[in-house]
Amino acid sequence: MSKHKIVEISPLTRVEGHGKVTIHLNEENEVQDARLHIVEFRGFERFIQGRLLWEVPVIVQRLCGICPVSHHLAAAKAMDQIVGAKQLTPTAEKMRRLMHYGQVMQSHVLHFFHLCSPDLLFGFDAPVEKRNIFGIINEYPELAVQAVKMRKYGQEIIEKTAGKKIHGTGAIAGGINKNLSVEERDHLRQDIDEMIPWAQEALELAKNYTLDNLDYIKGFGSFPSNHMSLVREDGALDLYHGNLRALDHKGEAIFDQVDYRSYHERLVEEVRSWSYMKFPFIKDLGTQDGWYRVGPLARMNTASFIDTPLANKAHQELMAVSDGKPNPTTLANHWARMIEVLHCVEKIRELLYDDDLQGTDLIIKGDRQDEGIGVIEAPRGNLIHHYRVDENDQVQFCNLIVSTTHNNEAMNRAIGGVARKFISKEPKITEGMLNHVEVAVRAYDPCLSCATHALGQMPLEIELLDHTGVLMDKKAKDL
Amino acid sequence: MSDKKCTFTLDGKEITSQPGQTIMEACDDAGIHIPRLCDVEGLRHQGSCRVCTVKVNGCTTSSCTQPAEEGLVVESETEEIINLRRDVVRMLFHEGNHLCPICEASGNCELQATAYDLGITQPTKFPYLQPVRSLDASHPDIALDTNRCIRCGRCIRASQDVDDKGIFGYTGRGIHRNVAVNGDNLADTNASLEDVAFSPEICPVGCIIRKKVGFSTPIGKREFDDPMPEGNGKQKNIKPTAQKKRIATTSLAGCFGCHMSLLDIDERVLDLMKVAEFDRSPLNDIKKFTTRCDIGLIEGGCCNEENVHVLQEFRKNCDILVAVGQCAIMGGLPVMRNAIMHSDDPLKDCFDEAYINSPYIQNDRHRIPDDPALPLILDSVYSTVDVVKVDYQIPGCPPSGDMLWQTLSALIAGEPESLPKELIKYD
Numbered sequence: 079m080s081k082h083k084i085v086e087i088s089p090l091t092r093v094e095g096h097g098k099v100t101i102h103l104n105e106e107n108e109v110q111d112a113r114l115h116i117v118e119f120r121g122f123e124r125f126i127q128g129r130l131l132w133e134v135p136v137i138v139q140r141l142c143g144i145c146p147v148s149h150h151l152a153a154a155k156a157m158d159q160i161v162g163a164k165q166l167t168p169t170a171e172k173m174r175r176l177m178h179y180g181q182v183m184q185s186h187v188l189h190f191f192h193l194c195s196p197d198l199l200f201g202f203d204a205p206v207e208k209r210n211i212f213g214i215i216n217e218y219p220e221l222a223v224q225a226v227k228m229r230k231y232g233q234e235i236i237e238k239t240a241g242k243k244i245h246g247t248g249a250i251a252g253g254i255n256k257n258l259s260v261e262e263r264d265h266l267r268q269d270i271d272e273m274i275p276w277a278q279e280a281l282e283l284a285k286n287y288t289l290d291n292l293d294y295i296k297g298f299g300s301f302p303s304n305h306m307s308l309v310r311e312d313g314a315l316d317l318y319h320g321n322l323r324a325l326d327h328k329g330e331a332i333f334d335q336v337d338y339r340s341y342h343e344r345l346v347e348e349v350r351s352w353s354y355m356k357f358p359f360i361k362d363l364g365t366q367d368g369w370y371r372v373g374p375l376a377r378m379n380t381a382s383f384i385d386t387p388l389a390n391k392a393h394q395e396l397m398a399v400s401d402g403k404p405n406p407t408t409l410a411n412h413w414a415r416m417i418e419v420l421h422c423v424e425k426i427r428e429l430l431y432d433d434d435l436q437g438t439d440l441i442i443k444g445d446r447q448d449e450g451i452g453v454i455e456a457p458r459g460n461l462i463h464h465y466r467v468d469e470n471d472q473v474q475f476c477n478l479i480v481s482t483t484h485n486n487e488a489m490n491r492a493i494g495g496v497a498r499k500f501i502s503k504e505p506k507i508t509e510g511m512l513n514h515v516e517v518a519v520r521a522y523d524p525c526l527s528c529a530t531h532a533l534g535q536m537p538l539e540i541e542l543l544d545h546t547g548v549l550m551d552k553k554a555k556d557l
Numbered sequence: 558m559s560d561k562k563c564t565f566t567l568d569g570k571e572i573t574s575q576p577g578q579t580i581m582e583a584c585d586d587a588g589i590h591i592p593r594l595c596d597v598e599g600l601r602h603q604g605s606c607r608v609c610t611v612k613v614n615g616c617t618t619s620s621c622t623q624p625a626e627e628g629l630v631v632e633s634e635t636e637e638i639i640n641l642r643r644d645v646v647r648m649l650f651h652e653g654n655h656l657c658p659i660c661e662a663s664g665n666c667e668l669q670a671t672a673y674d675l676g677i678t679q680p681t682k683f684p685y686l687q688p689v690r691s692l693d694a695s696h697p698d699i700a701l702d703t704n705r706c707i708r709c710g711r712c713i714r715a716s717q718d719v720d721d722k723g724i725f726g727y728t729g730r731g732i733h734r735n736v737a738v739n740g741d742n743l744a745d746t747n748a749s750l751e752d753v754a755f756s757p758e759i760c761p762v763g764c765i766i767r768k769k770v771g772f773s774t775p776i777g778k779r780e781f782d783d784p785m786p787e788g789n790g791k792q793k794n795i796k797p798t799a800q801k802k803r804i805a806t807t808s809l810a811g812c813f814g815c816h817m818s819l820l821d822i823d824e825r826v827l828d829l830m831k832v833a834e835f836d837r838s839p840l841n842d843i844k845k846f847t848t849r850c851d852i853g854l855i856e857g858g859c860c861n862e863e864n865v866h867v868l869q870e871f872r873k874n875c876d877i878l879v880a881v882g883q884c885a886i887m888g889g890l891p892v893m894r895n896a897i898m899h900s901d902d903p904l905k906d907c908f909d910e911a912y913i914n915s916p917y918i919q920n921d922r923h924r925i926p927d928d929p930a931l932p933l934i935l936d937s938v939y940s941t942v943d944v945v946k947v948d949y950q951i952p953g954c955p956p957s958g959d960m961l962w963q964t965l966s967a968l969i970a971g972e973p974e975s976l977p978k979e980l981i982k983y984d
Contacts, residue, residue, distance in 0.1 A: 143816070246776060
């Protein structure tokens with residue numbers, strides 16, 4: 079048996095949540111494998127069982143503090159079905175959309191500027207001390223302040239629609255618990271016109287980075303793949319609601335306009351022994367060929383068009399790079415992400431001038447069901463929440479497929495490709511080389527917090543002593 | 558009980574009572590509030606929660622049951638009595654499963670509001686018992702989540718004395734004393750939404766809840782959602798120090814929301830950078846401590862061995878350790894798997910649910926992943942204070958950006974006594 083050396087990148091930094099990468103080298107220092115590990119467990123799918131259905135949108139958003147709105151809304155959409163609310167009131171749906179656009183905007187801005195931009199502006203090999211938002215503030219203060227204000231604006235929208243910037247309560251089964259007051263609307267209107275040119279500038283930055291470095295980044299953790307997202311009935315990008323569309327790497331439809339409530343007829347999650355995050359694939363294509371990508375670039379690849387003018391033009395520019403076929407370039411995710419920021423800002427502006435948001439008809443109910451499936455396009459991609467409840471309104475079953483899980487295979491392939499290109503056979507592995515691997519992971523903006531609703535185990539022993547030395551817990555292998 | 562008017566002193570102030578009044582009633586009439594939980598207008602006094610404890614002629618007693626009498630010397634707002642009340646309220650949090658962030662009574666909860674009033678930053682003085690308790694949702698209109706019951710007995714007295722039904726009663730003794738219903742479950746009783754026992758003002762916490770209306774009151778409009786106090790918030794400037802403070806942050810088994818809230822200080826990050834610099838943190842690429850730090854901010858509790866090791870490392874390398882948010886303080890939502898799921902082996906249940914039992918997975922070999930790179934998961938979820946000594950706790954799920962800003966301002970300036978208690982929220 080050959081001797082393997084394992085290089086560990088732990089913890090992954092400038093990503094949301096906790097994770098690490100292991101790179102497995104053989105005796106010749108060739109990369110044999112690279113794996114992304116989510117190292118935490120919380121266990122939502124099980125402990126949500128027994129809780130009452132109207133608590134669910136509030137509980138499950140605690141999966142994630144970065145995109146809580148996505149979980150909040152996906153769960154609320156599932157609960158809408160259970161309480162029989164087939165069509166929400168205009169006020170309720172638009173309030174939820176406003177909340178969601180604010181969420182996607184702040185999350186994308188956070189990722190691009192606070193977490194990822196140091197790699198793009200300083201280079202992947204830049205000194206560790208410099209590669210962070212504080213480095214950006216020092217060297218690009220105007221850009222940094224603009225980024226801070228854009229994220230702040232997105233957070234304020236969430237606060238006005240959900241009551242809190244993080245972990246609010248706006249969406250309830252069958253609707254929403256508040257409308258947007260005139261005062262709140264006027265407050266948000268004050269800054270929206272400033273957000274549009276700022277979003278355009280951010281988009282230019284991401285686009286120019288991609289085009290200026292296209293030859294390099296085409297070979298940076300990129301590969302052909304399938305892509306999946308929700309799209310509207312006319313094929314338009316829709317972040318809140320729609321039907322499932324999956325395209326292969328040539329742009330041919332694998333399936334289209336599939337009701338997301340039948341996701342389980344199309345998708346299967348594979349369990350592999352070496353990772354506790356599951357590996358979803360399209361059932362008809364099997365494990366080898368059925369894996370796919372979700373997220374901003376996947377959404378650009380699957381959407382026929384965007385229904386806001388500025389973002390639509392930007393979408394066309396991006397798709398032209400790959401001649402209208404799905405773009406396989408992993409780092410083009412950043413460009414796609416900034417197109418979505420612009421789209422969200424356009425949508426927010428539209429909604430702030432829509433009187434429906436001041437409506438008072440907030441909740442609707444109908445024939446009670448015992449099962450609900452809510453799907454939304456979260457910032458990082460498709461998010462599936464599936465629940466069954468009993469006659470007492472208590473949850474009996476919960477299945478969650480979060481965006482990062484959808485992208486599990488893609489992220490592992492990306493880090494494998496980058497590791498082989500930049501680390502294989504190198505006599506000395508530098509911190510800068512390892513950051514290349516993290517750059518590939520960051521392109522997917524993985525939410526490892528979300529992914530930790532699943533769980534894993536390790537064949538070790540540990541004794542937990544409290545600070546006075548008293549044994550509190552002991553855990554051994556073989557659960 | 559005196560059958561005539563009398564006068565006594567409360568903290569040196571003269572109070573005149575009406576015939577038959579208790580000390581609490583006389584104080585209420587005089588516009589002086591004594592905190593309480595088991596006592597509510599319209600029900601007979603019980604004197605069980607002891608939150609209304611006062612000192613009468615040198616002896617502690619419950620003011621809701623102590624008759625007002627001529628010449629009594631009553632102490633209420635003394636440090637000794639306030640501390641006693643704080644401990645009583647803390648114990649109520651510790652003996653139940655009070656997960657404020659997901660409780661629909663949050664913001665309308667008398668227990669929570671009482672804790673705020675008493676300035677309890679977070680009830681971490683005693684160990685959390687995490688009892689296994691039931692959620693009875695059998696009734697079509699009402700649910701009982703006994704995880705939140707504080708055994709105040711208001712529902713018992715309302716049902717027995719006002720509704721004349723006797724739906725509720727106590728079972729057990731001492732710490733095992735619980736409220737139970739007169740039947741196998743609530744659906745077996747003649748409980749009705751029309752009963753006074755089920756009116757919103759009877760249950761002071763989120764134990765008795767009306768079904769299908771959860772979270773219908775928006776945040777900001779709930780009974781105890783006070784507006785931000787004057788003088789707090791964005792205008793406060795961080796004080797410069799001779800040398801920049803070094804801050805480290807980490808997220809254990811949290812959701813990263815506390816780190817996101819830290820970013821909600823928004824433009825104030827520019828001021829922060831003048832007085833502080835960051836060492837190990839997920840916000841930068843410093844993965845190990847480069848030097849000793851002044852302040853360590855911890856988000857999340859401990860679910861696995863790695864969380865424990867990281868926490869111990871933070872304690873070792875930071876002068877001041879701050880538990881930020883509910884998960885760090887009391888385990889947060891992950892503790893739900895410790896007790897609330899009613900399983901003999903919660904962890905195994907979790908594994909089986911995710912990898913073995915789900916109808917939507919492919920796992921031909923029925924195995925649970927066992928990669929050596931994954932840290933070992935603990936049988937129970939622990940708070941940070943269970944594992945290391947923590948200097949300060951900042952509650953909230955998450956604490957607001959303003960709260961974190963003011964906390965950091967105070968710690969950097971070396972003025973932790975000015976931590977902003979008025980901004981404290983548990984949800």
